[in-house]
Amino acid sequence: MSCNTIRRWFRTLGLCEVVSVLLLGQAVSFILALLNFTSSLTANLGANSPVTLAFFGYLALTLVHGSILLYQRHELIIPWYWYALLAFFDVQGNYLFNSAYYFSSITSVALLDCWTVGWVILFTWIFLGTKYSLLQFLGAALCGVGLCLVLLSDAGVGGGGGSNPLLGDMLVIVATLFFALSNVGEEFCVKKNCSLEVLAMLGVFGMFFSVIEIVIFERKNLEAVTWSTELILTFVGFTVGFFIFYSMTPLMLKTSGSTLYNLSLLTADMWAVIIRIFFYQQQVDWLYYISFSIVGVGLFIYSKSEKNLNPSLESDKGNPNPRYQLVHEQGIETLGASP
DSSP: OOHHHHHHHHHHHTHHHHHHHHHHHHHHHHHHHHHHHHHHHHHHTTOOOHHHHHHHHHHHHIIIIIHHHHHTTOOOSSOHHHHHHHHHHHHHHHHHHHHHTTTSOHHHHHHHTTHHHHHHHHHIIIIIOOOOOHHHHHHHHHHHHHHHHHHHHTTTTTOSSOSSHHHHHHHHHHHHHHHHHHHHHHHHHHHHSOHHHHHHHHHHHHHHHHHHHIIIIIHHHHHTOOOOHHHHHHHHHHHHHHHHHHHHHHHHHHHHOHHHHHHHHTTHHHHHHHHHHHHHOOOOOTHHHHHHHHHHHHHHHHHHHHTTTSOOSBOTTSOBOHHHHHHHHHHHHHHHHOO
16 A cells, blocks of 8 residues: 555545544643542532532633623623623533532432533524534444443442432433533534634623522532632632633534533543542543543544534525524624614
């Protein structure tokens, strides 16, 4: 086989593009694992305040991306109420998901988190017109199988059933619904608009809804917290990780879509195992390595078959896709009506 033939073969497969998307997804997944680990540390240190943690993350998004947005004197392309709805979904998802750990086992929460992928597939098909192939469903199924294997292996570590397993499981399922709505909405926004506006407005409205929920749900918990240097550093670490995670998410959504994004996040539970090894010197079962390999194969199959199936902002004739054009026209009308 000649060198030219090999180069043509690699270009046809688009391996570099696929690998770069997979690596980006795993970077985001690893940061998510760090966020979950930091969140558990704050709980162990006596701070039962998931919304407060998220508030500082939204504050960081607002200060950085919002300042750049103001400096550029950037006018909103998408109406503000779309961003308010997006932030509402995101805040509720974070609150419900973190609250579920107090009622159900870690294993149950992680397993039910897979529901996000199903919701995303449904919503992208309904609202964005995304088409899925059999190979993509096969890749998604392999990712689910790989995660189930690692959860079965980790069942002993995950703890018991929790104080109220049914309530905890319901909280996770509702949280995945909110996360899916947030991810699909953010995918739409970043493909229609620049990521800077999306992140800045998500930060602003995320802060707004977080403050409301802190006053309603967490005020007494915060009053009972004994603050220490270690706890403050944990909050700072979570805020930095939150900012990096949310800043990288639009890039992942823009290049691969919300379905592959959520499939990539399934490996966060596996990265959490590696974190446990370094921080707690825990032993890892051999099944983890097999599980990670299965998920990796599933992600590769999905991302490779996704290449030619992503919905475009334009139709085949070069005209704007009406599904995307609708919100754009509403945004222009809103801007035109503003003083």
